[in-house]
Amino acid sequence: MRATPTSQSFRRIGFHPVAEDRTKRERGFTLLELLVVLAILGLLIGLVAPAVMRQFGSAKEKIAQQSVERLATVLDMYKLDVGNYPTTDQGLQALVTQPQGITHWDGPYLKGDKLPEDPWGHAFVYRSPSERPGHEFDLYSLGPTGRAAGPQDPSAIASK
Numbered sequence: 001m002r003a004t005p006t007s008q009s010f011r012r013i014g015f016h017p018v019a020e021d022r023t024k025r026e027r028g029f030t031l032l033e034l035l036v037v038l039a040i041l042g043l044l045i046g047l048v049a050p051a052v053m054r055q056f057g058s059a060k061e062k063i064a065q066q067s068v069e070r071l072a073t074v075l076d077m078y079k080l081d082v083g084n085y086p087t088t089d090q091g092l093q094a095l096v097t098q099p100q101g102i103t104h105w106d107g108p109y110l111k112g113d114k115l116p117e118d119p120w121g122h123a124f125v126y127r128s129p130s131e132r133p134g135h136e137f138d139l140y141s142l143g144p145t146g147r148a149a150g151p152q153d154p155s156a157i158a159s160k
Contacts, residue, residue: 060119060120060144061143061144061157063119064118064119064120064141064143064157065157067116067118067119067124067141068124068139068140068141068157068158068159069159069160071092071095071116071124071139071159072139072159074095074109074110075095075137075139077109078094078095078105078107078109081104081105081106081107082102082104082105083104085128085136085137086099086126086128087128088126088127088128091126092115092124092126093115094107095107095108095109095110095115096108096109096110096112096113096114096115118141118142118143118157120141120142120143120144120146122141122142122146124139124140124141125138125139125140125141125142125148126138126139127139137159138158138159139158139159140156140157140158140159141156141157141158142156143156143157
């Protein structure tokens, strides 16, 4: 059988278990260590946050472009049924409710009663006939500023 050391034998060799446990518990981070960690976190946030915000803005533009293209496809379906695109006066509302005087309307072409909005909360702009040569209609988002002057405005997100 093996003898366990007594606290008296620990004292003889200069080791006291209670005192060492207390110093281990009282150890912590120094102010300098905390400042270094905070500085590193600050640098990381400073470098990563702008990239994340750029990606966020880019994602909204991609969503707007996809929404414009989807609406253009729905307008093409409308034209197949009716024979022409809705007029500017009828607008995109013609995709949800049947305009007066239209006989071959087979809608609604969009779900719900409300027209979709772009990612910035603006209504899509629709004009028929188009102001652009070679196009039958203009469909575009006003973009993040909400002030695009037309489909060729750089801030507009337009159908192709």
